[in-house]
Amino acid sequence: MAQRYYTVSWDQLHRDGKALAWRLVGAGPWKGVIAITRGGLIPAAIVARELDCRIIETVSVVTYDEEVKGDPRIVKTAAAAGDGEGWLLLDDLVDTGTTARVVRAMLPKAHFATVYAKPAGKPLVDTFVTEVSQDTWILFPWDTEQQFVPPIARSAGGK
Numbered sequence: 001m002a003q004r005y006y007t008v009s010w011d012q013l014h015r016d017g018k019a020l021a022w023r024l025v026g027a028g029p030w031k032g033v034i035a036i037t038r039g040g041l042i043p044a045a046i047v048a049r050e051l052d053c054r055i056i057e058t059v060s061v062v063t064y065d066e067e068v069k070g071d072p073r074i075v076k077t078a079a080a081a082g083d084g085e086g087w088l089l090l091d092d093l094v095d096t097g098t099t100a101r102v103v104r105a106m107l108p109k110a111h112f113a114t115v116y117a118k119p120a121g122k123p124l125v126d127t128f129v130t131e132v133s134q135d136t137w138i139l140f141p142w143d144t145e146q147q148f149v150p151p152i153a154r155s156a157g158g159k
């Protein structure tokens with residue numbers, strides 16, 4: 001299990017997604033966006049909207065079951081994108097870089113961008129917005145929900 005958590009709200013993801021679009025706007029034009037599903041789908045929608053890009057392809061790689069990492073499994077390729085030249089490849093984050101390595105081998109000429117990056121995966125990304133430490137687990141809004149928490153006085157054992 002991760003040692004700490006970094007919770008990302010929908011609002012923050014939207015803001016960070018737009019910050020990513022600002023970093024990418026001068027690097028185009030793009031033939032289209034390729035989202036690495038599933039985590040890259042929402043960032044891809046936000047960035048594609050800001051870059052005025054209507055063409056969205058997907059590739060699917062499964063690497064984790066919740067917080068447990070396994071061997072990466074390619075579930076879907078993006079044949080229309082060829083070697084990726086002129087395409088913008090998007091994911092929510094790079095952690096160990098395992099998924100990025102697999103996808104980069106499939107689309108070596110694509111520009112690879114993520115919203116968040118951890119140190120081990122950072123060298124594989126062309127553009128990202130926010131770095132978090134390797135022992136931090138990012139909690140995305142689609143994986144979480146709001147719930148009641150007891151007052152501090154009670155959880156600290158005061159009452």
Ligand SMILES: O=P(O)(O)OC[C@H]1O[C@H](OP(=O)(O)OP(=O)(O)O)[C@H](O)[C@@H]1O
Pocket residue numbers: 036037038039040061062063064065091092093094095096097098099100121
């Ligand atoms: O750098 P890595 O160590 O490979 O980790 C990053 C990848 O792991 C997560 O995907 P996941 O395999 O959980 O699939 P999902 O996007 O469908 O949730 C995340 O969305 C990235 O794609």
Ligand code: HPA
Pocket residue numbers: 064093095136137138139140
């Ligand atoms: O920190 C993370 N958060 C969510 N999914 C992930 N997949 C790999 N690392 C992470």
Ligand SMILES: [Mg+2]
Pocket residue numbers: 036037038039040061091099
């Ligand atoms: Mg993913």
